[in-house]
Amino acid sequence: MSEELSGVLRAVRRRVEPTDAERERLEQAAHEVIGRAEAALEERGIDGDVMLVGSTARNTWIAGDRDVDVFVRFPTAVDREKLEAVGLDIGHAVLPDGHEEYAEHPYVVGEVDGYDVDLVPCYDVEDATAIQSAVDRTPFHTEYLQARLDDDLADDVRLTKAFLKGIGVYGSDLRTQGFSGYLTELLVLEHGGFRSLVEAAAEWHPPVRFDPETHGTATFDDDLVVIDPTDPERNVAAALSTANLARFQHYARELLAEPRESLFEPVDPDPLDPEAVRAAFDERGTTPVAVTFETPDLVEDDLYPQLEKSLDGIRGLLDRHGFDVLRAAAFAGEHAVLLFELEVAERPAVERHVGPPVHVREHADGFYEKYADSGVYGPFVSEERYVVEREREYHTATELLESDAIFDVALGTDVESTLETTHTVLVGAAVGTLAESFGRELAGYLDPKP
Amino acid sequence: MSEELSGVLRAVRRRVEPTDAERERLEQAAHEVIGRAEAALEERGIDGDVMLVGSTARNTWIAGDRDVDVFVRFPTAVDREKLEAVGLDIGHAVLPDGHEEYAEHPYVVGEVDGYDVDLVPCYDVEDATAIQSAVDRTPFHTEYLQARLDDDLADDVRLTKAFLKGIGVYGSDLRTQGFSGYLTELLVLEHGGFRSLVEAAAEWHPPVRFDPETHGTATFDDDLVVIDPTDPERNVAAALSTANLARFQHYARELLAEPRESLFEPVDPDPLDPEAVRAAFDERGTTPVAVTFETPDLVEDDLYPQLEKSLDGIRGLLDRHGFDVLRAAAFAGEHAVLLFELEVAERPAVERHVGPPVHVREHADGFYEKYADSGVYGPFVSEERYVVEREREYHTATELLESDAIFDVALGTDVESTLETTHTVLVGAAVGTLAESFGRELAGYLDPKP
Numbered sequence: 048m049s050e051e052l053s054g055v056l057r058a059v060r061r062r063v064e065p066t067d068a069e070r071e072r073l074e075q076a077a078h079e080v081i082g083r084a085e086a087a088l089e090e091r092g093i094d095g096d097v098m099l100v101g102s103t104a105r106n107t108w109i110a111g112d113r114d115v116d117v118f119v120r121f122p123t124a125v126d127r128e129k130l131e132a133v134g135l136d137i138g139h140a141v142l143p144d145g146h147e148e149y150a151e152h153p154y155v156v157g158e159v160d161g162y163d164v165d166l167v168p169c170y171d172v173e174d175a176t177a178i179q180s181a182v183d184r185t186p187f188h189t190e191y192l193q194a195r196l197d198d199d200l201a202d203d204v205r206l207t208k209a210f211l212k213g214i215g216v217y218g219s220d221l222r223t224q225g226f227s228g229y230l231t232e233l234l235v236l237e238h239g240g241f242r243s244l245v246e247a248a249a250e251w252h253p254p255v256r257f258d259p260e261t262h263g264t265a266t267f268d269d270d271l272v273v274i275d276p277t278d279p280e281r282n283v284a285a286a287l288s289t290a291n292l293a294r295f296q297h298y299a300r301e302l303l304a305e306p307r308e309s310l311f312e313p314v315d316p317d318p319l320d321p322e323a324v325r326a327a328f329d330e331r332g333t334t335p336v337a338v339t340f341e342t343p344d345l346v347e348d349d350l351y352p353q354l355e356k357s358l359d360g361i362r363g364l365l366d367r368h369g370f371d372v373l374r375a376a377a378f379a380g381e382h383a384v385l386l387f388e389l390e391v392a393e394r395p396a397v398e399r400h401v402g403p404p405v406h407v408r409e410h411a412d413g414f415y416e417k418y419a420d421s422g423v424y425g426p427f428v429s430e431e432r433y434v435v436e437r438e439r440e441y442h443t444a445t446e447l448l449e450s451d452a453i454f455d456v457a458l459g460t461d462v463e464s465t466l467e468t469t470h471t472v473l474v475g476a477a478v479g480t481l482a483e484s485f486g487r488e489l490a491g492y493l494d495p496k497p
Numbered sequence: 498m499s500e501e502l503s504g505v506l507r508a509v510r511r512r513v514e515p516t517d518a519e520r521e522r523l524e525q526a527a528h529e530v531i532g533r534a535e536a537a538l539e540e541r542g543i544d545g546d547v548m549l550v551g552s553t554a555r556n557t558w559i560a561g562d563r564d565v566d567v568f569v570r571f572p573t574a575v576d577r578e579k580l581e582a583v584g585l586d587i588g589h590a591v592l593p594d595g596h597e598e599y600a601e602h603p604y605v606v607g608e609v610d611g612y613d614v615d616l617v618p619c620y621d622v623e624d625a626t627a628i629q630s631a632v633d634r635t636p637f638h639t640e641y642l643q644a645r646l647d648d649d650l651a652d653d654v655r656l657t658k659a660f661l662k663g664i665g666v667y668g669s670d671l672r673t674q675g676f677s678g679y680l681t682e683l684l685v686l687e688h689g690g691f692r693s694l695v696e697a698a699a700e701w702h703p704p705v706r707f708d709p710e711t712h713g714t715a716t717f718d719d720d721l722v723v724i725d726p727t728d729p730e731r732n733v734a735a736a737l738s739t740a741n742l743a744r745f746q747h748y749a750r751e752l753l754a755e756p757r758e759s760l761f762e763p764v765d766p767d768p769l770d771p772e773a774v775r776a777a778f779d780e781r782g783t784t785p786v787a788v789t790f791e792t793p794d795l796v797e798d799d800l801y802p803q804l805e806k807s808l809d810g811i812r813g814l815l816d817r818h819g820f821d822v823l824r825a826a827a828f829a830g831e832h833a834v835l836l837f838e839l840e841v842a843e844r845p846a847v848e849r850h851v852g853p854p855v856h857v858r859e860h861a862d863g864f865y866e867k868y869a870d871s872g873v874y875g876p877f878v879s880e881e882r883y884v885v886e887r888e889r890e891y892h893t894a895t896e897l898l899e900s901d902a903i904f905d906v907a908l909g910t911d912v913e914s915t916l917e918t919t920h921t922v923l924v925g926a927a928v929g930t931l932a933e934s935f936g937r938e939l940a941g942y943l944d945p946k947p
Contacts, residue, residue: 249858250858251856252856252857253856253881270881289880289881290878290879290880290881292881293854293855293856293878293880293881293882294855294878296855296856297855297861297865297878300858300862330846331845331846331847331874331886332844332845332846332847332892333845333847369821369840371819373845373847373849373886374849374886390819390844390845391841391844394782394840394841395781395782395783395823395840396780396781396782397781397782397783397823399823399824404743405743405744405746405747406701406702406703406743406746407702408699408700408750411747412750415747424781424943424944424945425945425947426947427945427946427947428740428743428744428747428947429740430739430740430743431703431720431739431740431742431743432743433947436781436823436824442782493874494874495874495875495877496877497875497876497877497878497883
């Protein structure tokens with residue numbers, strides 16, 4: 048085992064471990080929230096209980112994290128409508144300045160003593176396979192891990208989270224498609240620590256499967272499968288993308304080969320200005336084109352899948368029309384951008400159109416008659432078929448993107464309705480102006496890392 | 498049956514039928530040649546015979562044709578070396594101003610009374626399956642047809658030949674890849690005349706097979722199979738290309754749908770001048786590139802297959818490098834030209850290069866190390882693989898065609914050695930200058946007919 052790696056890990060450990068004072072402050076805040084929630088339950092005569100969940104409950108939070116997740120568990124006899132109403136009511140009582148958010152059902156988010164508090168109602172079900180809503184699972188996860196993560200493992204969970212954040216693959220939201228906190232903790236538990244996890248990951252040959260409780264009943268197509276110890280039919284790693292698993296493997300090797308603290312620290316590239324963006328595309332000799340539009344008003348977990356779907360759809364459209372896409376990316380802020388970097392931005396006035404075999408007379412006659420006096424080149428014979436060179440419908444990628452053809456491909460629903468209202472197509476040097484809003488994203492795009 | 502078609506055929510028949518005076522002149526010339534050849538045989542004490550073959554022998558020649566083919570048949574006891582030596586000796590005796598040409602063995606070509614005479618030595622074998630050289634077959638073909646073609650059928654053979662010439666598919670040489678005279682006569686015989694032949698051809702569904710003597714033993718991959726009545730193992734239509742069979746079917750339908758004499762008259766398009774060629778490519782919006790070189794000193798049957806092979810090889814090379822070829826053609830005169838019309842003549846400075854899956858560590862590590870500090874974009878991760886965008890070797894089609902990469906593809910042997918010595922690459926407007934030598938060919942290329 049490398050001394051160098053040990054030194055790096057010691058240094059990172061120091062950085063990510065909360066101080067005693069920090070722990071105490073968080074415990075006080077959590078205590079305050081739990082006390083308020085219990086009082087609110089009692090006031091309303093409900094036979095529920097209150098539970099601290101997540102990394103704060105498991106002592107696996109990273110120094111500087113300011114999240115407190117508290118679940119209020121209702122008896123299953125309470126119907127869903129009442130759970131939602133009372134859940135929000137309690138939420139507002141606990142967090143008077145809070146606001147509502149919506150996952151599978153609504154909950155209240157607010158601030159207590161400088162901590163970001165989520166107050167989530169759920170059902171107190173018998174076990175995780177009997178859940179009525181996804182959030183009902185969380186308390187079981189907390190109980191399972193609390194019973195198994197000692198202080199050393201909790202230390203290593205922090206290290207692992209810092210590493211995953213540093214390399215950009217932490218978070219199971221649909222934008223990141225990375226490792227959830229629960230998945231991270233299960234992997235550390237399974238491998239007995241951070242170092243043995245990265246040593247194993249460096250050699251994984253996906254599909255890789257772990258089943259800590261040896262009770263898995265279903266099969267999964269995913270590259271990484273970690274059967275939920277509290278639910279034999281669930282893959283905890285379902286949200287992890289193929290690329291992010293590969294990235295984790297890549298950086299695991301990097302860390303072992305050349306240990307360094309920087310791998311535990313996310314680096315945002317310096318933003319590029321419009322001129323630098325133009326110069327970069329010039330150097331690559333490609334033609335960038337961008338479809339820009341007002342960002343649909345959606346939560347990120349809805350927005351990013353829609354952007355990805357739209358990006359794929361339009362990329363396919365461009366490719367099919369001969370405008371070869373080298374790479375593509377979607378960015379979103381106030382405006383959204385679908386960026387396509389083209390190898391070919393222009394095609395000739397004519398395109399080859401291959402007709403039926405001459406000997407298949409019923410089709411051949413129709414084809415020949417259709418084109419014989421239509422001003423195309425041909426029909427001529429190539430091998431056994433008629434061929435014409437007819438006028439190409441879209442001579443440039445810009446013409447294609449400005450046409451209604453983009454609505455013939457699969458787009459995200461809200462992206463589609465936004466594009467129908469209005470959108471702008473930027474091409475070539477004009478794409479540089481995107482740097483005003485997306486200078487950092489463009490810097491990352493133009494200097495891609497694993 | 499259309500009156501109109503009958504009228505057209507009557508007119509063509511009048512045009513292609515030799516006059517009595519013309520027949521007489523040809524018979525005199527043939528008689529003269531045969532007489533000289535018989536005398537030469539006798540002088541040399543050889544027990545051979547002399548035979549008029551080909552269309553002049555079968556009365557199927559077209560008015561204006563000036564070809565007389567005479568075969569001198571040697572006993573099989575004569576060894577090949579002697580046959581060649583004596584054959585040439587007799588050839589020069591018969592045609593004192595003649596010169597030698599070479600097919601499977603050498604023969605003499607010359608002029609008698611204004612007719613082009615081929616004097617070909619061959620063996621007097623028992624039947625066509627016992628031939629020692631391809632030419633030994635010819636006398637059997639002549640005998641077979643002489644016994645079966647009456648004057649009406651001979652008339653229709655002339656009509657058919659005129660039609661095949663008119664539409665550009667007459668001749669089984671490797672440049673034309675069309676219908677040989679023998680194939681034409683067998684098809685007319687098989688169908689009982691020109692009109693029934695074209696009516697049948699309009700409906701053919703290749704592969705089409707005829708076996709006049711019902712003695713065929715072999716199977717063939719060709720689209721049209723006509724088993725040689727004098728040799729059960731030979732397809733008389735083997736040299737016919739797929740495209741030329743399709744053309745014959747196309748024009749057969751044209752003739753039946755809209756009978757007109759022009760279909761029996763080959764039209765050479767008016768040559769284009771350089772300016773018109775440039776304007777035509779401009780209008781198409783393509784980029785023409787041409788590889789030009791001194792034409793290798795070969796007979797056409799060697800030259801054209803080599804040009805086609807080279808054209809295919811370089812076309813594939815261009816396509817594989819992203820210089821999409823819309824159409825290509827080879828021309829030959831004093832110089833030879835391989836012309837490629839490109840949809841894409843230029844690619845970016847970079848190209849996508851997909852590496853191994855990250856999890857296949859032995860390959861992945863090597864790939865990553867090779868590219869990590871090499872100035873490429875990346876390596877980055879796309880799905881499960883490493884990808885880099887590296888410098889493209891050939892940025893333009895011209896660079897590619899001027900490089901040694903053209904020698905990595907299959908070229909005709911003599912074309913390859915010529916290109917190794919010297920060749921020129923013309924691109925864009927410069928291709929217009931080819932019109933000085935190939936104005937007619939370019940006119941045909943730019944206004945393609947079936």
